[in-house]
Amino acid sequence: MSFLLDGPLLLGLGHLVALAARNNPRRHWLPHILGALILGVFYATSVAAFTDMDWIRPLLVPPFVFGNPTSGTDWMVNSGVFHFQVSWPPGKTVTFLAILGFVSYPFWLYLGFWNGQNLFGRNPKQSGLIGLLKV
Numbered sequence: 001m002s003f004l005l006d007g008p009l010l011l012g013l014g015h016l017v018a019l020a021a022r023n024n025p026r027r028h029w030l031p032h033i034l035g036a037l038i039l040g041v042f043y044a045t046s047v048a049a050f051t052d053m054d055w056i057r058p059l060l061v062p063p064f065v066f067g068n069p070t071s072g073t074d075w076m077v078n079s080g081v082f083h084f085q086v087s088w089p090p091g092k093t094v095t096f097l098a099i100l101g102f103v104s105y106p107f108w109l110y111l112g113f114w115n116g117q118n119l120f121g122r123n124p125k126q127s128g129l130i131g132l133l134k135v
Contacts (some may be wrong), residue, residue, distance in 0.1 A: 001046040002065075003101045004079035007108045013038050014112020019120050021113075027123075035109055042105055050076045050098055 001009075017034045021027040048056040049072035056072050059065075069075035073090055076098070090098070121128035 001042060001049060002076050002079035003098070006042060006046060006101070006105065010038070010042065010105060010108035011112035011115070014109045014114070015116035015119065017109075018113045018116025022117070022120050022123060022126075031113060035106075035113070038109060039105055043102070046076065046102065046105075048072065 017031050017038070020034065021031045024030050045056065045059075049060070052072040060069055060072060060075055065075055069078065077090075077094060089095075117128070119128050119130050121131065127134070
């Protein structure tokens with residue numbers, strides 16, 4: 001996970017949660033459970049990478065990441081695209097921006113869920129915006 005990739009990934013997973021909730025008869029609890037699991041995995045891996053924990057280092061090699069990150073903090077901030085000099089512990093500005101990034105995770109997931117409900121419909125009887133494309 002990296003700050004550049006987490007938002008779009010959470011957005012896409014929100015779409016999948018909306019689709020799963022639409023097709024499940026017990027859908028009233030399903031989005032909450034799936035959302036909690038997704039956010040738990042994202043927070044565990046992203047915080048571990050940002051704080052450069054030992055157990056995440058084996059995942060910081062290609063094919064899992066782009067470029068050649070020197071640490072988990074480097075990967076979270078640069079995402080293999082940028083070349084900012086970041087090491088652990090980061091400065092106050094980087095830490096503040098990281099906290100903002102972590103706080104935005106539920107927003108991205110909910111935005112994907114809301115958009116997915118509009119695309120796919122909220123229950124099996126609704127077709128959503130995708131239904132407009134069916135001929």
